[in-house]
Amino acid sequence: MDGVLNTQLVGNHIPGATVAVVKDGRLLFSKGYGYADIKHDKRVDAATSLFPVASVSKLFTWTAVMQLMEQHKLDLHTDVNRYLKTFHIPATYPQPITLESLLTHTAGFEDREDGWMISTPQQVQPLGTWLANHIPARVRPPGKLASYSNYGAALAGYIVEQVSGIPFDQYIETNLYQPLSMRHSTFRQPVPAQLQADLTQGYAYIDGWYRSRPPKYFQAAPAVSMYTTATDIANFMIAQLQNGRFGDQRILQDATARDMQEQHFTSDSRIPGLAYGFAVQRINGQRLLQHGGDIPSFHSSLNLLPERNVGVFVSYNSDAGSAARTSLLQAFMNHYFPVPRAPTPSPLPGxxxxxxxxxxxxxxxxxxxxxxxxxxxxxxxxxxxxxxxxxxxxxxxxxxxxxxxxxxxxxxxxxxxxxxxxxxxxxxxxxxxxxxxxxxxxxxxxxAWYDSRSFQVPLILACLLIFLSALLLWPVRLLRALRFKRSEELIKKNTVSRTAYWLAGIVCALNVIVPIYLVWTITSHKNLAAVLPVILMLGIISAILTGIVILFTAQVWRNRFWHWPQRIHYVLVGLAALAFVWELAYWNLLG
Structure with a gap:
């Protein structure tokens, strides 16, 4: 571990990491590497340094679900709406979403990130309120394909809260942290005062400097908000590897733990699938149960080898940790479970x-x-x-x-x-x-060909060039015509031609403003949801005016307004506006 971790921290510009290895029911190795806080010269300590483990949090949520299942308070195969008191998941398909769907990420929800990660604890809403207001669309029937869902995990946590009758974080503290002696762990936001001094700082390495990042807070707390230490998480790994037993305590019955760790879904029989909450994987011929966790600056990985009674956990406090955790695990597997290098096969027929x-x-x-x-x-x-x-x-x-x-x-x-x-x-x-x-x-x-960037980006750019050409050329033509007192040649003195020109100009202006405003909002990390009503309003106005411009196009040709180059340009503007309306609809920016 020392050789790999020290090399990673230096070579990948990672300030710190924490690691724990368990085997045969005991903590075999734990150690902190590097810095938890550079500014205050604070080193990482595996026993006390708190890392936000992001989606590794879900394993505690899923374990809570399994606890209530074995108490016959939850049925994994019943419609989740049975347990929801203040809102319901729409019945988009005949097949209901069940807790098993949530446990295996096969509920069929689309992925959304709208407002789930926030900057201050004051912004955190009650879990049920946030879930009710952010129900994602169901885009495929349950049980067809696995698609990772933070919403699904948060929904499961809310069901734990509803059925147990106590807040989710309190349930986890009473039923998991206490029996596992996890005294340096929490789901609470913000982290309780007695743990604040042990928080690890997150960093980004930019232009040769480590830049600290402020902590993040989360609406979907059961999916992502847990802080813990390497030695605390080691106790959880021991309990899972011993089928629910930790010392003289039990968090799950033997049969329940075994059921949790069995594969229950795969999208294809040729690849590993999903247990209840764990991703199943095979490395060097060994079966692993895994879960990763990723938020800005922090990347974690929990790995169990049930047949070997071994568990490995690691967490890093910089963005390069995402790749580093994979390299560390592969190095561990190559060292302790080596396999011969497979020869490169010859090309197969067909x-x-x-x-x-x-x-x-x-x-x-x-x-x-x-x-x-x-x-x-x-x-x-x-x-x-x-x-x-x-x-x-x-x-x-x-x-x-x-x-x-x-x-x-x-x-x-x-x-x-x-x-x-x-x-x-x-x-x-x-x-x-x-x-x-x-x-x-x-x-x-x-x-499909029309979905790809290679089609979408050139089409958008072509539309913008046409709009900009109109915004630049039309005023120039008008000024030149006025200068030579030939304005009647450019715009005949009737209401139709003047209206056609002005409407097309307004459409061009709107269609230039919308993408520029959108890209600026995204690239400057502004709250896109906050400005969305403005973007949608501009899009609707543009679409309505585009319809009118298309009608005027026929008038332009029938009445021979302007010279033919100007008429062709007007038609191009109309076609570009029509294509742009399609783009707005395609990207769900129309209404």
């Missing part, structure tokens, strides 16, 4: 035909579908990936930012990363090609 179907642009199935957040697909890396046929049995999977997987086909539609164990699987479905990278949660659907 590869060229299969690769032709599999190549293309894919986007994550975990994405916004029905809200304005869909526009972030154009701006955020990682949502789309490019699959390229590299020939001789190989595909290149490029997710941007220099992240390229070189995979080789080992069976029809099944690929293995060169030099690694990770598999990529392609599945031909009625609704198109789906790609799974590593496990069932990393799922991508092949994009």
């Amino acid at each position: 590869f060229a035909e299969r690769a032709g179907k599999e190549s293309g642009i894919y986007w994550s199935l975990r994405r916004p579908y029905t809200t304005y957040e869909k526009i972030l697909i154009l701006l955020e890396p990682g949502i789309t990936v490019n699959v390229i046929n590299a020939g001789y049995g190989h595909l290149l999977i490029n997710s941007g930012g220099g992240n390229i997987l070189n995979v080789v086909e080992v069976a029809p539609g099944v690929y293995r990363q060169m030099g690694e164990q990770q598999q990529v699987v392609f599945q031909q479905r009625q609704d198109g090609t789906v790609m799974f990278v590593g496990n069932s949660l990393q799922s991508y659907g092949k994009m």
Whole structure:
């Protein structure tokens, strides 16, 4: 651990990390590395330094659900609406969403991030209120595909709160932290006063300097808000590996814990799937139960090897920790569970035909579908990936930012990363090609040509160029005509022609303002939801005026307003405005 962690911290510009390893019911190793707070020269201590573990929090929420299930207070196969008292999940499909759907991330919710991460604890709303006001659309029937959902985990936490009759954070403290002797852990926001001094600072490495970041707070608390230490989380790993037992305490009955750790869903039988709350994975021939956690500056990973009775936890306090945790786990597995390097297979018959179907642009199935957040697909890396046929049995999977997987086909539609164990699987479905990278949660659907950035961005830019040409050229023409007293040649003296010109000009101005305002809001990290009403209003006005401009286009040609170059330009403006209305509708920015 020392060799890998110290190298990572220096080489990847990570201030600090905390790690714990358990085996056979005891803490085998724990240690802090680097700094918890650079400014105050405070080192990381595995026993006291509190790290926000983000989505690793979910494992405690899922364990709470399993506790109430074994007490017969919850049924994993019943419609969750049975447990919701103040709001209900819409019945979009005949199949209801169940707790099992939530536990396996197969509820079919779209992904949304609208307002779930906030800057101050004063902004935190009651859990039920926030959930009721932010119900995501159901975009596929339950049980069809796995798509990671923070909302689903928060909903499960709210059900724990409703059924138990006590606040969620209090339930976790009484039923998990106390029996596990986790004295330095909390879901509360803000962190209780007695733990404040042990908080770890998060950083970003920018221009050769470590820049501290303020802490974040979360509306979907059961999904993400837990702070803990490496030694505290070690106790949880021990309990899970001992099927619910920690010392003389039990958090789950033996059968319940075994059920929680069994695989209950996979999107494809050729790849690992999902247990109740855990992602199942295979590395170096070993079965792992995993969960990661990611928020700005903090990246964590919890890994259990049930058959080996081993658990590994690590958390970093800088953005480079996302890749570092994967490297650390692979180094651990290579050291303690080595396997011979597999030879590169020869190309399989029919590869060229299969690769032709599999190549293309894919986007994550975990994405916004029905809200304005869909526009972030154009701006955020990682949502789309490019699959390229590299020939001789190989595909290149490029997710941007220099992240390229070189995979080789080992069976029809099944690929293995060169030099690694990770598999990529392609599945031909009625609704198109789906790609799974590593496990069932990393799922991508092949994009239609009109969905891709290579179509969308040029179309938007072409529209903007036409709008700008009108805003620049029309006033110039008008001024020149007035200068030579020929304004009647540019705009005949009748209401129709004048109105046509002015309306088209207003449409052009609106259609330039909307994208500039939108991009400025996003890139300057302003609250997009706060300015959304303005953007939607401008979009609606533009759409209405565009319809009128299209009607005027026929008048322009029939009555031969202006010279033919001006008429052609007017038609181009009308067509660009029509295309822009389609873009607004496509990105859910129209009404």
